[in-house]
Amino acid sequence: xxxxxxxxxxxxxxxxxxxxxxxxxxxxxxxxxxxxxxxxTPRHEHYCNTSNNRMELEAAIVALHMxxxxxxxxxxxxxxxxxxPVNDEWKITTNKELWNDFWCLYRQRDITMIHCxxxxxxxxxxxxxxxxxxxxxxxxxxxx
Ligand SMILES: [Zn+2]
Numbered sequence: 001x002x003x004x005x006x007x008x009x010x011x012x013x014x015x016x017x018x019x020x021x022x023x024x025x026x027x028x029x030x031x032x033x034x035x036x037x038x039x040x041t042p043r044h045e046h047y048c049n050t051s052n053n054r055m056e057l058e059a060a061i062v063a064l065h066m067x068x069x070x071x072x073x074x075x076x077x078x079x080x081x082x083x084x085p086v087n088d089e090w091k092i093t094t095n096k097e098l099w100n101d102f103w104c105l106y107r108q109r110d111i112t113m114i115h116c117x118x119x120x121x122x123x124x125x126x127x128x129x130x131x132x133x134x135x136x137x138x139x140x141x142x143x144x
Contacts (some may be wrong), residue, residue: 005068005071006068006071008071008072009036009071012033012074015062015127017053018052019052025051026048028044028133029047030130035067042130043130046138047134058098060102073112076121077114080115
């Protein structure tokens with residue numbers, strides 16, 4: 001039994017990322033999650049010196065850390081940057097170290113990745129708001 005921890009547990013995550021690309025280059029991630037249909041505590045985090053694509057991918061990575069190995073995970077994201085390489089085997093040329101983190105988590109879980117257009121679902125909008133909370137939560141920010 002190599003990965004018994006999360007076996008049979010089902011997770012659904014709406015993930016989003018935000019970045020102030022034209023000003024501080026600070027970013028944020030937001031995750032709205034459900035464990036066996038029960039809401040989890042929403043997550044948001046602040047990141048410095050980042051990009052929109054990095055934040056979209058980081059949001060998925062944070063979500064995967066919230067689900068133990070062997071669990072069954074659905075991630076809904078509005079980011080084709082995240083969905084494309086997973087579902088359509090796009091070749092990845094950027095942020096390889098982040099993608100390595102992602103694939104490591106991916107291999108240990110049963111993951112379905114779904115493209116969820118912006119504001120198409122209430123929880124997608126909540127994830128977007130959470131990512132902006134993360135972006136604006138600058139108390140530990142490296143930039144002034
Ligand atoms: Zn910052």
